[in-house]
Amino acid sequence: MNIGTAAALSGLPVKTLRYYEEVGLIAPARHGNGYRDYSAEDLDHLRFVARARGLGFSLDDCRALLGLRRDPGRASADVKALAQARLAEIDARRAELEEMRAALAPLAEACAGDARPDCPILDGLGAASAARGAG
Amino acid sequence: MNIGTAAALSGLPVKTLRYYEEVGLIAPARHGNGYRDYSAEDLDHLRFVARARGLGFSLDDCRALLGLRRDPGRASADVKALAQARLAEIDARRAELEEMRAALAPLAEACAGDARPDCPILDGLGAASAARGAG
């Protein structure tokens, strides 16, 4: 099938499919006219990658996952290691976001949000330790 | 003060300070020899930006925040709007990560993680709807 069809069926943009080929992730055959010819297996790979990307795996991870999937002699431990590394990233990022939220939300709440210039948000950003010092 | 001092005092890398100048965020004066000369006010701006970046604000947001901070006639509503937009981003990203976690964690848990090839993670990525279909 042509790239447009593969894109539609995988839910990925055409540009992304070309990019995946460029970086050696999923390389379809070619028709005589130079058009990419995605096989059912290629489409399966695309969907696999689309889902892995949806879980936040990097393209490098996706490459590794595709390789493991292809390899009947794989150890599930290798797959699990990738998944756990990804989970660790997710948790690290979640913690970062929690910290941001914890710092920003009270400032936003304290801000009147009217026409006056007084603003706890700007104050908070201007001197992070001032709140403690003023206590 | 020279860029190295400003970097040390702001906690930002030297390269970042040069970058901030390049994109018109914080432009220090220059000594006769071409060296950047950061004033106390520049340093204050740097620290402000460093904190805003720490909360995940984009450089564009930082530019806007600096502008508001500089402007005595500002409305706190404008600052609050930026903060709330940022909070919305944080929450959106948090939700995404939660979804990823919710999808990935059970797969990882179900995976034996041994030398055998059987792997629920690969299965899950290979056919997201299979679990429902098999129920």
Next chain:
DNA sequence: CATCCCCCCTCCGGCCGCTGGAGGGTCAAG
């Protein structure tokens, strides 16, 4: 046969926020 239009191709540049490195100038100390 020519025209239309959609799809496909390659290649280049840009996005964000830096980071690394090449290649060179400046300055204080020994």
Next chain:
DNA sequence: CTTGACCCTCCAGCGGCCGGAGGGGGGATG
């Protein structure tokens, strides 16, 4: 006068695409 730390500019690259220029392929229509 040399050393070494610091500073300068400019260019390239990271990840993961996206937009667009400029051109070819292919089927329907006149």
